[in-house]
């Protein structure tokens with residue numbers, strides 16, 4: 001359903017202070033590779049429609065996936081979880097499998113080349129034009145790569161703002177057998193969220209795109225903060 005567009009050319013591959021030095025070094029080297037990517041025309045479906053893109057952000061266990069399920073039921077979005085796409089790629093026979101496994105185990109971020117490709121592949125094969133992109137962009141490098149390769153910005157950004165102790169409690173009782181749902185990896189994911197994801201939220205906040213949701217209370221109580229965000233843009237959602 002989507003026009004083919006050039007995929008990313010190449011990006012160079014990304015515990016305390018050493019952990020962050022390596023993290024930032026990797027981010028910086030990926031930034032310079034991204035800056036060489038060609039800009040492309042805006043994403044447009046074959047039927048001429050432009051996709052409505054929502055980025056869904058928040059720390060680990062803040063309830064992004066849970067709320068996305070409710071948004072899909074109520075507003076008919078297509079839900080694309082970056083984490084799920086990476087986990088699916090990890091267990092397929094992909095050449096990236098062991099790299100994704102090690103990166104997720106360490107609570108770090110998979111290079112954008114891989115994640116953006118997976119997201120755009122799903123968007124291209126979908127008949128829907130309303131997308132929830134959950135857990136992405138996780139860092140400035142993700143954001144810039146998506147905007148360059150897709151030629152599109154999100155229409156809105158949902159930020160599920162949740163206290164750390166609540167996120168830890170939720171992740172530790174999730175029981176889905178995830179390799180990163182253990183206290184050591186959670187601590188790293190929280191640090192990565194603060195260091196790399198919050199700047200992305202700040203960036204979109206300055207553009208007036210962020211809807212901050214207080215992610216405490218029951219699932220239904222939280223959804224009552226989410227519902228008006230989409231109600232308010234119903235006209236744009238059904239744009240042709």
Ligand SMILES: Nc1ncnc2c1ncn2[C@@H]1O[C@H](COP(=O)(O)OP(=O)(O)OP(=O)(O)O)[C@@H](O)[C@H]1O
Nearest residue numbers: 059060061062063064065066170171174217218219
């Ligand atoms: N409001 C809530 N109150 C209590 N538990 C919740 C609430 N929302 C979600 N949960 C539970 O917390 C856990 C984490 O939720 P969820 O998987 O939706 O978070 P997430 O932000 O998508 O996490 P991650 O980024 O780690 O994938 C799940 O077990 C979910 O059932």
Ligand SMILES: Nc1ccn([C@H]2C[C@H](O)[C@@H](COP(=O)(O)O)O2)c(=O)n1
Nearest residue numbers: 082083084104108109110135136138
């Ligand atoms: N943009 C992304 C999204 C996810 N990952 C990796 C690293 C995360 O810790 C892990 C799990 O994601 P979640 O299901 O919590 O959204 O997947 C990434 O590298 N880049």
